[in-house]
Amino acid sequence: MISLTVKSLPVLTDNFIHVLVKDSCAVVVDPAEAAPVVQFLKSHNLNLSHILMTHHHADHTGGVKELKSLYPKTEVIGFQGDRHRLPPLSHTVTDGTQITILGIDFDVWHLPGHTTGHIAFIATNQHIAFTGDVLFGMGCGRVFEGTYEDMFNSLQRLKTLTPQTKVFCTHEYTVNNGRFCETILPNHAAIKERLKNCLTIREKGEFTVPLRLSEELNTNPFLFAENLQQFSQYRDARNRF
Numbered sequence: 001m002i003s004l005t006v007k008s009l010p011v012l013t014d015n016f017i018h019v020l021v022k023d024s025c026a027v028v029v030d031p032a033e034a035a036p037v038v039q040f041l042k043s044h045n046l047n048l049s050h051i052l053m054t055h056h057h058a059d060h061t062g063g064v065k066e067l068k069s070l071y072p073k074t075e076v077i078g079f080q081g082d083r084h085r086l087p088p089l090s091h092t093v094t095d096g097t098q099i100t101i102l103g104i105d106f107d108v109w110h111l112p113g114h115t116t117g118h119i120a121f122i123a124t125n126q127h128i129a130f131t132g133d134v135l136f137g138m139g140c141g142r143v144f145e146g147t148y149e150d151m152f153n154s155l156q157r158l159k160t161l162t163p164q165t166k167v168f169c170t171h172e173y174t175v176n177n178g179r180f181c182e183t184i185l186p187n188h189a190a191i192k193e194r195l196k197n198c199l200t201i202r203e204k205g206e207f208t209v210p211l212r213l214s215e216e217l218n219t220n221p222f223l224f225a226e227n228l229q230q231f232s233q234y235r236d237a238r239n240r241f
């Protein structure tokens, strides 16, 4: 394995900006803001080589323009089908695109549901995935533009990753999602246990992200829903929670 680290910067209310660092270079994923990234890069003497965006929402793209002006050689990467509503792109990608960034191989997956043009960047060899607003701890993204079927299929696809995959989602929602899960599955021991653990983590000021896919498979009803109908019931109930 290549030696790399991922630092997750907490920003806004509950967002993360994930910064992948290898040697003296960094890649940022979904920079909601520029300032925390610039501060991190400066304090670690890093150059910004790439900006990856999972989808067009402002809390995933808000810092792109400023970062690009401060680091003009940075390559900005986003979904081809959304180029009209993303900041200007250096490279467009689509489902199945393979790109190598800092020597790390990424597969791009199109995972619609939250938005129609949502993508994920998956570094299979490193067992890491940047999944934006598709999968959350014990939850999943709201379905704004796509259909429930889109989101269900996108989550089913994430289940095909190796269970040891670390999932870097963009929001810290795990505790709230866990509380919701308890309302629909009050006797689920693994959910109860995980919620307890996550509360302890958050009380210490730490974060529950990255998620471990193995844990999501056992405690995330949106992943283990038996079919689209059950998934839709859960999603509707979560919207009302």
Ligand SMILES: [Zn+2]
Pocket: 055, 057, 114, 133
């Ligand atoms: Zn979003």
